[in-house]
Amino acid sequence: DQQVKQNSPSLSVQEGRISILNCDYTNSMFDYFLWYKKYPAEGPTFLISISSIKDKNEDGRFTVFLNKSAKHLSLHIVPSQPGDSAVYFCAAEAYGNKLVFGAGTILRVKS
Amino acid sequence: NAGVTQTPKFRILKIGQSMTLQCTQDMNHNYMYWYRQDPGMGLKLIYYSVGAGITDKGEVPNGYNVSRSTTEDFPLRLELAAPSQTSVYFCASRPGTGNGYTFGSGTRLTVV
Structure with missing residues (x-):
């Protein structure tokens, strides 16, 4: 049972345009959400997060809704x-539990 | 700042062999995790630990064992390796709940 779903395996965007990566979840107990970015042959790195008491969080060029x-x-x-250009993972957590990850979306930004 | 260090980076095992994947962190984090990532799949939790001496199973624990004798180290043991264990393994840590994970760079394991 996939609790966190990223339905788009890949996304291609022109440089300078907006990239929108989507994530759906099924567990209503999730209260903390994160995005991770992963380059080949490296571990995922934390990008941005949002708690369930907010509906938007911004950090420079990155905004999570x-x-x-x-x-x-x-x-x-x-x-x-x-x-x-990297793989972007959505992740979610219910307080006191473990992060559950989506399958990831490959973003390609063309110059 | 070393962060989370995993060794080895690559390993080829024969079916039935055993090995230990090493993970150490220098951030004094209580929580540590082992995930595996298969092609086209997300990260699946194998085992986790909330502190020295405490470990618990994740989503896919079969074929693996862990120990947590110190805060810094969280080794993952594979007994009787099988082709289904071919994957990239990531170790991660965090200070507590409500924080993001810091990941290691991964161990790519192939079982032939």
């Missing part, structure tokens, strides 16, 4: 840069 009623979150990257 949370829609609790729809059990949906998204990551917006504006403007997209070639160095953003």
Whole structure:
């Protein structure tokens, strides 16, 4: 049972445009959500997070939106840069438990 | 700042062999985790630990064992390696719940 789903295996975007990565979850007990970025042959690195008491969190070019009623979150990257090309994992946690990860979305930013 | 260090980076095992994947962190984090990542799949939790002397099973623990004798180290033991254990293994740590994980760079294991 996949509790965290990233339904788009890949996304291709032109440099300078917006990248939107989506994530859906099924467990209503999740209260903390994170995005990780992963380059080949490296471990995932933390990008941005949001708690369930917020609906938006920004950090530079990265913004995460949370829609609790729809059990949906998204990551917006504006403007997209070639160095953003990587695999992006969505993850969620219920307090006191472990992170559950989605399958990942491969982002390719074309210059 | 070393963070989370995993060794080895690559390993080829024959079916039935055993090995230990090493993981050490220097951030004094209480929580440590082992995940595996298969192609096209997300990260699946194998085992985790909330402190020295405490370990618990994750989603896919079969074929693996762990120990946590110190805060710094969390080795993962594979007994009787099988082709299904071919994967990339990631160790991670964090200070407590509500924080993101810090990951190691991974161990790519092939069982032939």
